[in-house]
Amino acid sequence: MTKPIASRLREAALQLPPKLASAARYVADHPFDAASMPMRALARQTGEPPTTFTRLARALGFQGWEALRTELIDDARIDLEAAREAPFSSRPLLPSGEGTLAGRMFSTDIHNLAELDATVLDAAAAVIEQAGRVFVSGYRSCYAPAVHFHYLYRLFRNEVALVGAAGGMLDLELGAIGKGDVVVLFGFAPYSRDGFLTAQTATAAGAALIAIVDRADSPLAQGAAVTLIFNPDSPGYFPSLSACTALIQALAVTLYLRSGAEGRDRLRASETRIAAHTAYLDTDTSR
Incomplete structure (x- = not known):
């Protein structure tokens, strides 16, 4: 079986001249960037001339960089397939004598919440608030947290759009992403192909990527400006989104606090508009 290209690059780096070895290690460590960026853009990012990457490709037996x-792209697709876990239906039933499943799920959620890193929220918020437009995206089981974050942020910022909400038109939605925008992308293993495509599109378009994922080396996080990590582990049959929900609520609050008086005014305007549309039931029993 052919070795993954990243492994071949690392092995080759041990024998290549210094400049080619440096380029080989960079490509091996940043396969997503190397696969998604034009060669000239990759050259600018690494400070190497484009010919270095052509020479690197030929040194490994390829006709050229393309x-x-x-x-690299083919290996990324294989990695996505390899990340697929066994079907939830194949997981064993809870052994007797280990307490209730619900109780273990709650305990695991508490542990997952304690693992969250609040120190990265300001870094993510700084990238998001500087963007001209914010695109929020999550697929399949990650659609719910994407909708939740979109709703919260849209209450006090207008330039927020949900990507993947319209059936069959993802290509058109992704086509709107451009330089100066930010994409907030949710995902955990097994990763959605649409999520991988969204991450690729964001970085190729020059948009900043905020990845909210289950691990730092997630294929959805390659090239991300900031990565926020949550643990979806659960003793139940399905992954838990409790930590993800807590994380995005904290991110939304962080963005609101940083928005100052302008954010407060926009939130008040949203509340007034919602009240005018009588979106909520009147539960005041004092009248």
Whole structure:
């Protein structure tokens, strides 16, 4: 079986001349960037001339950079398949004598919440608030947290859009992403192909990517400006989104606090508009 291109690059770096070895290690450590960026953009990012990457590809037996880049893309697709876990239905039933399943789920959620890193929220908020437009995206089981974050942030900022909400038109929605925008992307293993495509599109378009994922080396987080990590582990049959929900609520509050008087005014305007539309039931029993 052919070795993954990243492994071949690392092995080759041990024998290549210094400049080619440096380029090989960079591509091996940043396969998503190398696969999704034009060669000239990759050269600018690394400070190497484009010819370095052409020479690197040929040193590994490829006709040119595009052939090596194609293999990087193919390996990324294989990685997505390898990340697929066993079906939830194949997980064993709870053994007797270990307490209730619900109780273990609650305990695991508490542990997952304690693992969250609040120190990265300001860094993520700084990137998001500087963007001209904010695109929020999550697929399948991650659609719910994407909708939740979109709703919260939209209450006090207008330039927020939910990507993937319209059936069959993802290509058009992704086509709107451009330089100066930010994409907030949710995902955990097994990763959605649409999520991987969204991450690729964001970085290729020059948009900043905020990845809210289950691990730092997630394929959805490659090239991200900031990565927020949550643990979806659960003793139940389905992954838990409790930590993810807590994380995005904290991110929304962080953004609101940083928005100052302008954010408060926009939130008040949203509340007034919602009240005018009588969106909520009147539960005041004092009248």
